[in-house]
Amino acid sequence: MKILRSGLLATLGLALLPFASTLALAASDAPPATPSHPVVDTYHGVSISDPYRWMEQMDSAEFRDWIGKQAGYARQELDTIPGRPALLERLRRLAQATGNVTDLAWGGKHLFYLGLEPGQNTWRLLIRENGNGTSRVLLDPEALSSGGQRMAISEFTPSRDGSMVSVGLAAGGSEKSVLHVLDVNTGKFLDERIDRVYGGSWTVVWLEDGKHFFYVRAPEGERYNKTRVYLHKLGRALEQDPVVFGYGVYPEFPFEPADYTYLRLAPGGRYVVATTVPGVASERHFFTAPLADVLAGHAKWRRLASPADQWFRGYVAGQKLYVLSHDAAPRNKLLKIDLAHPEAAPELVLPPGTAVLDDAAVARDGLYVKGMEAGVGKLFRVPFGKGTAQAVKLPFAGSVREIAGNPLRDGVLVKMEGWTQSQRVLNVSASTTRDTGLLAPAPADFSSIESKQLFALSHDRVRIPLTVIYRKGLALDGARPTILTGYGAYGISREPRFDAMNLAWLERGGVIAIAHVRGGGEYGEEWHRAGQILNKSNTILDFISCAETLIQQGYTSPAKLAGTGASAGGITIGGAITERPDLFAAANHAVGLADLLRTENEGTGPANVAEFGSVKRKYQFLAMLPVSPYHRVVVGTAYPAVILTTGINDPRVASWQPAKFAARLQTATSSGKPVLLRLDMDGGHGMGGTRGQRIEETADVWSFVLAAMGEPGFAFGPR
Incomplete structure (x- = not known):
C-alpha cells in the first residue's frame, strides 16, 4: 500500500478478563484459520471494510477459541527454534545479576523506592531510613499473590513524615489498582481499601x-475517564469522602470525560494547585485555591492557565508555583508564579536554551531542573532566593532518568545511566556529587561495547538522530544482525538507557539501533508536533530513513535487519513494514496500536485523541487512514516475518488491536514467512510485569528474528 510518499496527506490538507484463567493454548501445525465477518463503516463518505471487527468482543467464545489457538501455534513455533534455550539462559544470567531501582520518593527524612534486586523477580517497596545506611523491604507483593493471581505495586506515596505510605496494588498487569495504606512502623495494612484509583505517582497527596x-x-x-479528586481521612468510610475537584464538579469548569485532575501541595503550603490534563495532551489547565478553603468545603478555584498558555508541568515550593512551558519556547522555559498574588505576571527564571527541559524536583536549596541536549542529560539549579540558574556538573555523559528532591535537604537524588553505563543513584548538589550505594555496578562487561550517533536524512531532508550500539572494531560488512527500534509519540524521548540483556545480542556481533523519530521529544515540542496527527507519516518515514542509513553505511542489510516498535510505536513499525516490506527480515509489533480508526473506542481511546486524532473530524480521519497499519495491509504482498506480542490484561492497548493486525498479515502475506501472535496470559502493557516475563519475551522475540535472519543455530521448524 504505497501511499505515504505519494503526497496524499498534503493533498487532503481493563479489568482482568473473565476467560483468562480458562483459555486453552492449543497447538497447531499451521496458523489457525481466522473467520471473516466483514463490517462496513462509512467515514465522511469513505467506506471501510473491517473483516475482524468481531475480535473487539474479547469476552466472546469465538475470540477466546481463536486467540487460544494462535497462542498455542506461536508457542509451538518458538519452542522449535534450536538456539532459543541457550539464548534464554544467557539472558537470564545477565538480567538476574543486575539490580534496578525506580520511583525514588522522600517521606520526611526517609527514602522510599521500588527495588528489583539481583535474583529477585518482582519489584518490592523498600525504605532507607534517614536516607542512608541499609535498606529494608516494606512490602513484597509476591507475598500477597495467591490462587494464580500475581500482584504488583502500581504506585506508592509516603506521608509527609514517612510514617505511612499509600500503596496501589494491581493483579496480572491489569493496572486495575486498589489503594491501601501501610503503617511503616508495624509493616501492617490499615483498613483502607480504595478501588478505581488510577494515575501512578500523581494519585495521592498527603496532608501534614x-x-x-x-x-x-x-x-x-470507568478507568481513566470522568475522574475526580476526593479527600480521605484514615478510618472514614469512602462514602463520606468529599469531592474536591474534577469532572462535573464545578459548572464553570466543564471538563471533558478524558480530562484527568491531580493536586499538588508543598509542605507547610497554604495553597493547593490543581492540574488538569486533557487526555494525553502536553498542555494543561492550572488552578489554585487556599488549602483552608478546600478543607472547609467552600473553595473558590482560580484559573492560572489554560492549555492555550502552553504550561505542561508544575512544581510547588512554599507559596510559589514553578511551571515548565513551551510558549514561544520549543525546548521549554521555567516560569515562577506567586500563589498569593496569582494575578501578577509569571516571572521567567530559566529562559529557553539549547537543552530540552522536561522535569524538575524541589529541594531545600532550590529547584533542580533536568533536561537533555544532543542525547546527553543536563541538570540546572534554580535558587529560591536571589541568584541565577546554574548548570550542575554530572559525573558522566548519560541520561538523567529520574530526580527526587526533599524540601528538608539540599540537593537531589539523581538516577543516571548510559547506553553502556549501568544505573547509578547519586546525591547531587550545587557543589558535590556522591554515589548513594543504592545500586552496585552491573557485572555485565560492556567495556568492549561503544555507542555512536549518526543522522539519517528523511524524506523531507530533515536530519533524524540515529543511535547505534555495537562491539568495538566491528566490521561494517553489511552482515550484522541488527535490531532497529523506534517510538515517536507523546513527546517522549528515547534517552540513553542501560540494559544488561543487550550484551547477549551485541557480543555475537549484532547491532542495536535507536531511531529518534519525530513525534518524540528529542528536540522539544516542535519535534513532537512534527510527528502528530496530520504529520504522523513523518514518524514512519523517519524510521524507514534510519533503516536505509544503517544499510547504506554497512551496518546491516535487509536480510539481517529487524524493526521493532511497542505501544504507540506499533504505528511506527506497522507503518514501516507495510510501506517498505523489502527493508526488513523480521519485525516485532509489541503491545502495539494497529487499528487507528477504532482506537478511540477503547477505554483509553478518548484520551489519545489529542495525539492521534479522531475519525469524527474529517481532516483528521483523512490523515489517520493512511498511517493505520491494519488498513495498510495488501493481499499478495511479501511481508517479513512478524511476531506480535500482547498481554491479555492490557488496559492501554487491548489485545484485539495486535490480534486484528496479526490476522490480516497472516491472510495477506505471500512470503511464506511466519506471522505469530504471542500471548501473555498474566501480562498487560508491561507495567507490573516481572523480570522473568521480560526475559522470556526477549528470548522469544530475539530467537524469532535471528531465525528469520538465517543466523547459525536459529531456524524455524519445517513449514
Missing part, C-alpha cells in the same frame, strides 16, 4: 497531619 490525603478516583465502570 498524616491522617488525611487527596486521591484521584474514577466512577464505577
Whole structure:
C-alpha cells in the first residue's frame, strides 16, 4: 500500500478478563484459520471494510477459541527454534545479576523506592531510613499473590513524615489498582481499601497531619475517564469522602470525560494547585485555591492557565508555583508564579536554551531542573532566593532518568545511566556529587561495547538522530544482525538507557539501533508536533530513513535487519513494514496500536485523541487512514516475518488491536514467512510485569528474528 510518499496527506490538507484463567493454548501445525465477518463503516463518505471487527468482543467464545489457538501455534513455533534455550539462559544470567531501582520518593527524612534486586523477580517497596545506611523491604507483593493471581505495586506515596505510605496494588498487569495504606512502623495494612484509583505517582497527596490525603478516583465502570479528586481521612468510610475537584464538579469548569485532575501541595503550603490534563495532551489547565478553603468545603478555584498558555508541568515550593512551558519556547522555559498574588505576571527564571527541559524536583536549596541536549542529560539549579540558574556538573555523559528532591535537604537524588553505563543513584548538589550505594555496578562487561550517533536524512531532508550500539572494531560488512527500534509519540524521548540483556545480542556481533523519530521529544515540542496527527507519516518515514542509513553505511542489510516498535510505536513499525516490506527480515509489533480508526473506542481511546486524532473530524480521519497499519495491509504482498506480542490484561492497548493486525498479515502475506501472535496470559502493557516475563519475551522475540535472519543455530521448524 504505497501511499505515504505519494503526497496524499498534503493533498487532503481493563479489568482482568473473565476467560483468562480458562483459555486453552492449543497447538497447531499451521496458523489457525481466522473467520471473516466483514463490517462496513462509512467515514465522511469513505467506506471501510473491517473483516475482524468481531475480535473487539474479547469476552466472546469465538475470540477466546481463536486467540487460544494462535497462542498455542506461536508457542509451538518458538519452542522449535534450536538456539532459543541457550539464548534464554544467557539472558537470564545477565538480567538476574543486575539490580534496578525506580520511583525514588522522600517521606520526611526517609527514602522510599521500588527495588528489583539481583535474583529477585518482582519489584518490592523498600525504605532507607534517614536516607542512608541499609535498606529494608516494606512490602513484597509476591507475598500477597495467591490462587494464580500475581500482584504488583502500581504506585506508592509516603506521608509527609514517612510514617505511612499509600500503596496501589494491581493483579496480572491489569493496572486495575486498589489503594491501601501501610503503617511503616508495624509493616501492617490499615483498613483502607480504595478501588478505581488510577494515575501512578500523581494519585495521592498527603496532608501534614498524616491522617488525611487527596486521591484521584474514577466512577464505577470507568478507568481513566470522568475522574475526580476526593479527600480521605484514615478510618472514614469512602462514602463520606468529599469531592474536591474534577469532572462535573464545578459548572464553570466543564471538563471533558478524558480530562484527568491531580493536586499538588508543598509542605507547610497554604495553597493547593490543581492540574488538569486533557487526555494525553502536553498542555494543561492550572488552578489554585487556599488549602483552608478546600478543607472547609467552600473553595473558590482560580484559573492560572489554560492549555492555550502552553504550561505542561508544575512544581510547588512554599507559596510559589514553578511551571515548565513551551510558549514561544520549543525546548521549554521555567516560569515562577506567586500563589498569593496569582494575578501578577509569571516571572521567567530559566529562559529557553539549547537543552530540552522536561522535569524538575524541589529541594531545600532550590529547584533542580533536568533536561537533555544532543542525547546527553543536563541538570540546572534554580535558587529560591536571589541568584541565577546554574548548570550542575554530572559525573558522566548519560541520561538523567529520574530526580527526587526533599524540601528538608539540599540537593537531589539523581538516577543516571548510559547506553553502556549501568544505573547509578547519586546525591547531587550545587557543589558535590556522591554515589548513594543504592545500586552496585552491573557485572555485565560492556567495556568492549561503544555507542555512536549518526543522522539519517528523511524524506523531507530533515536530519533524524540515529543511535547505534555495537562491539568495538566491528566490521561494517553489511552482515550484522541488527535490531532497529523506534517510538515517536507523546513527546517522549528515547534517552540513553542501560540494559544488561543487550550484551547477549551485541557480543555475537549484532547491532542495536535507536531511531529518534519525530513525534518524540528529542528536540522539544516542535519535534513532537512534527510527528502528530496530520504529520504522523513523518514518524514512519523517519524510521524507514534510519533503516536505509544503517544499510547504506554497512551496518546491516535487509536480510539481517529487524524493526521493532511497542505501544504507540506499533504505528511506527506497522507503518514501516507495510510501506517498505523489502527493508526488513523480521519485525516485532509489541503491545502495539494497529487499528487507528477504532482506537478511540477503547477505554483509553478518548484520551489519545489529542495525539492521534479522531475519525469524527474529517481532516483528521483523512490523515489517520493512511498511517493505520491494519488498513495498510495488501493481499499478495511479501511481508517479513512478524511476531506480535500482547498481554491479555492490557488496559492501554487491548489485545484485539495486535490480534486484528496479526490476522490480516497472516491472510495477506505471500512470503511464506511466519506471522505469530504471542500471548501473555498474566501480562498487560508491561507495567507490573516481572523480570522473568521480560526475559522470556526477549528470548522469544530475539530467537524469532535471528531465525528469520538465517543466523547459525536459529531456524524455524519445517513449514
